[in-house]
Amino acid sequence: MSAALKIATLRGIPIRVHFTFLLVLPFLAWLFGQAFRNAADAADVPPERLMGSPLLWGLGLAVALFLSVLVHELAHSLYALRKGGQVSDITLMMIGGVSRITRMPDGPRQEALMAFAGPATSLGLGFLFLAVYALLAGAHSFNLRFAFFYLGYLNVFLGLFNLLPAFPMDGGRMLRALLSNRLGRVRATRLAGFVGKAFALLFGLLGLLSGNFLLLFIAFFVFMGAEGESREVLMQSLLNRVRVGELMTPRTASVEADTTLEEVATRMQTERRRALPVVELGAVVGLVTLAVVRQVPPQRRAQVRVREVALPVPALTPESTAWEALREMGQRRLPQLPVVRDGTLVGTLTQDDVMRGLELRELEDSQPRGPWDVGPRESPT
Template identity: 35%
Template sequence: MSFSGIRLFKVFGIEVNLDYSWFIAFFLITITLAEGFYPSFYPELPKINYYLVSIVSAITLFISVLLHELSHSLVAMRYGIPVKDIYLFIFGGVALFQDEPKTPSQEFKIAIAGPLMSFFLASLFFTAVYFYPKDDLFNGFLNYVFMVNFFLGAFNLIPAFPLDGGRIFRSILWSKYGILKATEIASKLGNIFGIILILLGIFSLFTGSIVNGIWLSFLGFFIKRASKEALLSTKLNYILSRFRVENVMNVMNPVPADLPLLEFITYERPITRLYPVLLKDGRILFLDTRDLSKIPYYKQEELILNDVVKPIDIYVLPDEKLSRAYSYMRKNNLEEIPVKYNNTFLGILRRSDIEDIISRYLREINESTNHRR
């Protein structure tokens, strides 16, 4: 699932980002608290007081979500699983792991870490609620943060993949059925749970609870979509984990920079978008064959490759996991990427070649499943 937004800061080497949908949630939570929750428990206070504490409450909620996701991330990093980004968005947060856990035990510990953090925060705020004066608006703030952390922990323990409870459930099934079958079962529960939330949302809309109906419906659609994408991601990682970039890359010999462009087009018949070109100083630059359509034919006779090449700073390493390279290419919408080692050009990795491998293995998995039936 893709996110886009604002980079906030780095913590433990993880980039924390604010998805644009977060602002919708911030606005709705602030309005709901300021116009309904706090006035109902602490009436006859100046409206500005309600809005100030509601803004702080909304910010504290997302700090709680961040701590929840950081807990997942730190445990994952302890097991050598890279975590590049955390995104805070309208329905909470997500930590983007670059690899799947290697064992059911790792999966369980990574998944349980988030709810445990939420319950820990809930216990801290519950203790503060107990000792703070009951008739003060700040006690209402403490109550709210206690409740949302408890709800965050409890909701995530529902065994619907990809919620934390679904991942815990998958870790239990993993040992018996293997990761693919376990993920399929947990993903089906996630899909069912999403449908239930959608139906509850529709029921709420018809009974007059419009805000709850909208929230439940959107949350249901999100979980339904996320369960499907998480299943696909697991299959991709499972298939590609046995390959390295060097197993799939296209080894290519650079062509000299002084080669006439028209001769290159006529005789080389390039099959890749990126073509390595060797400069006289030993550097490798690249010709993007898509750029050729922008050059008029009469100018092509006057140009050499040196006139149309450009540097490409991004690359992958030959011993890098193919699953990680493919994830990077998908995220950045790249069809091809150079492969380098110690600044030495080795070849071109093509996304289409990776997807051919995926298609072949998915077909074999389906045929094997149908044969067993």
Template identity: 40%
Template sequence: MTWSFSIGRLLGSELRVHVTFFLLIAYVGWSAWSAGGAVAAALNVAFVLALFACVVAHEFGHALMARRFGIRTPDITLLPIGGVARLMRMPHKPGQEIAVALAGPAVNVVIAGVLYLVVGRLDMISVLASDGTLNGFLSRLAAVNVWLVLFNLIPAFPMDGGRVLRAMLAFFTDRRRATRIAAFVGQAIAVVFAAYGVYTGWFLLVLVAVFVFMAARAEKAFAAP
């Protein structure tokens, strides 16, 4: 992907970061600094980095499941709106595609569960200061992982839920037609996302909607007869 650079290799895949990711970090740090000073800025930047570590784990869930079916993942790229695992190809069998698509959200379920267990343990033995800053940090991170699971399972192709939808359709029709139907559903949901984002001023959702719409269009064009 253009405007990205490598920060190393992990589990057989190159890990890349898009330059716009640092704009997100700078924006989060500056906003938090303006509102609460240096400590707030450090905590918010640390949270974003922890969140994107969970995103990387999510993408490696896809990559490692794909590897079970003989599919390589040359690289994983971090973007401000999430991560992208570039598989050499998608599985042709619907059951395999479902497994690959659900592997990412499954990782977030595990992360959330572990974090909630850790938070409960910290509460019981009162490890940190009485203000519970660490517990709050971990609880928030666990909650965001749950949100990532729910968001990714929305059937907006080519998100994870959309790929599950395409695979389910492929049980009953040919793959090209299943892709066109799933892409249409994804674009329709993207339009709803964009409208809601503009109405509420949630412009990150608008950005996600544009990405989903364009990606679905590209997938639909690729599947055209």
């Protein structure tokens, strides 16, 4: 998500726009513009009585669609926050919107309700807009009638499409939640992912037969989303069984908080490091990274102390799970994290360390099991 621009913050949730959104916007504007006359006929509105060109209407409707997607994603996020979850951000992309929920509400039931909150909001908005369109039937506000008609059907389509029981749509998450109690989260995710891929193949076949490139794009998005979701849950299941102490590099290399950035830059060059834990009075107080050092002009580095730019880090201990560590590194965009015990640095953990642990755990699980090996390998979470 490094190519996403933050445009707002709502309820503490950063709202970002990915550059791919800007790429697809002209295409959607053209697509909606092409359907302008047919849509006006469906809305029982004379096209010649509408102000503006079809392309301008198409652009407005494309923007309205993404605003509807934003409301849809906010419904997920606000429900998650209300039930004790954590939300990193919401990003609008060419494929729609993505809410990065870093901690799910507890229990499959809450996960299902959180997934349903988005489609329910879209359907509610859609029927509300269509009701306003119906109320304007006797009025001569052709522009308003057309706008409410189109917005209504866009939101109804958005809600119904997301109710399909296929990853990465909300219906797939609801299906996974319903199956989790009986099958476990990993097997339920695999089954929901299989259903998602089946839908993707169906969309792709229909797209090929009809020459509908948009449907082909949707098929690709659904297939990759189903594969990605299955892979992420499997990775979470494996890494939840691995402790940070098994993967960390026992290392006490650190930098004092009153050290200058010039000295830090020299150490990073000579020791070939991308990050160093920052300590003060023997306790870890943050992390200084190569990216942070490069943000300070070279001529000022001798005057800037590390404590002024050190990044806050979570309390990671040898007993923490590898999944918790990987999630924190991804959310904070950090190349590594310090590992502490009783406030004292005992090692560091990098993303490469976690990936190595994941590969070794996958290798272990792929080994043939003997009759004496009766312990479960699949985590129930």
